[in-house]
Amino acid sequence: MKAPRTVPVVLALLLGAAAATSQPAPRTMAEILAASTASDWRTPDPVETLYLELATGRVVIELAPAFAPRHVANVKALARAAYFDGLVILRVQDNYVVQWGDAGGTRPIAGGVPALPGEFEVTSAAMPPFTLLPDGDVYAPEVGFAAGFPAARDPAQGLGWLAHCYGMVGAGRDVATDSGGGTELYVVIGHAPRHLDRNVTLLGRVLLGMELLTALPRGSGSMGFYEQPEQRVPLLGMRVAADLPPAARTPLEVLRTDTPLFAELIESRRNRREEWFRSPAGHIELCNVPLPVRQPKS
């Protein structure tokens, strides 16, 4: 890094830093992560972690029971009853979603229920602690992070909800708001379709393996559905991580979003100080905040 480690006071003020005659220069994300300690990271609960198993590898999904408890419980129950085994990815719509489910609609629902009322919002009382982003949002009164997920809230309404950022996982539904439930799941693979917030149940986020979904051929049918059955990608299955022996799990750590270090990371992304940047933005939008995941050294 060629960036100086101290900055003059005027520049520090321009950077939005606290007034001081001299202070350390803002750190880059790489420097912040390099300086992180064990307590800055958390290990996702294997009981609330799903593995989508494909022939090409494993997609790791962290579930969000704080926001969608009934959907999360249902998807886990379906997974444990092997409901998803042999189902298919049936839709890849460019700049939108990858979706999997029962193409024929004939698979008996085992272990869980076919549909649930939508879990589109939670009350403020049920909302996990919130790390507020300072730059506002086009869609919601407030945005930030809750339980490690990108989220939004409306204090006037006393409601909070998960946000449709890249990598978020939701439960597809038909027109009726109680027609979803998790038998058909989608992952956001494009620019955040935030207009879906509060319209469909989000229940988790992909932590690892996005590229196994995003590099799939796009479907040529309406809404990105594959038109030929042979184009569909079979699921080997979905598994709850806790049900696998520890040696068969994928160890992961996720950066906590409720720490001073994460606040510093946000600031480092609002004002990029890497040498390449000529004009740091001074702001950041919810879905552009990185949520780092690492595979711990064994």
Next chain:
Amino acid sequence: MKAPRTVPVVLALLLGAAAATSQPAPRTMAEILAASTASDWRTPDPVETLYLELATGRVVIELAPAFAPRHVANVKALARAAYFDGLVILRVQDNYVVQWGDAGGTRPIAGGVPALPGEFEVTSAAMPPFTLLPDGDVYAPEVGFAAGFPAARDPAQGLGWLAHCYGMVGAGRDVATDSGGGTELYVVIGHAPRHLDRNVTLLGRVLLGMELLTALPRGSGSMGFYEQPEQRVPLLGMRVAADLPPAARTPLEVLRTDTPLFAELIESRRNRREEWFRSPAGHIELCNVPLPVRQPKS
């Protein structure tokens, strides 16, 4: 469509519609496009249209000479001198960019120049007419559309610039702001990296063929670079559409962004009235506004 074609006055007011005792219900995008007339569409100038030719098909890029005249001229000159023929896609970074150029850095620069000063902004005087979006933006004082491209402006500074939305095409550069020029080009394939706005020269937008880029395997190297030369995707070439005989061109029309019909489309996307939606967002973010492209019937 099951949506009613008229709405009572209270609902109309809630919808933000003008006060009236009764009026037509807002139309969906599908209905708006179906009702469009020839004058709602424009034909991109073939002199300002590039074809990126891959073995898998053609990617059509509309150039933005109003925003980056020198870069556009240089890329066209390089293309005409066959500079790009046989170069490669060398980087596919998930949720970020696809990038192509000279992997070895040894190709002689023919037809154009190797680098230019960045064209990061234009003055208000040089800015094409602007269709303002009503919902604000996290990154810029004002956002909207200019010359058919997603754009932003700062009236206080008297500057405007193109925005890094999905599908936008830019000229990669090194640390020096005059180290780009178009010999290496990238396309945004993920959530809009708006922090790049005003930091790198955008010069166009992909109109057709995004899926030929977005479904490529992600590179496993740092920043998504392919680690093995054989993973790179060769370019058959880049061509200026006007240089091809008309029969070899891809006829396209793009919805104009300076019409009442486009204003209605924006409103229809701010407040989705398709039956599926339970809670229309009431807002829209710049990079979520569709910019429809169609292939005219021959």
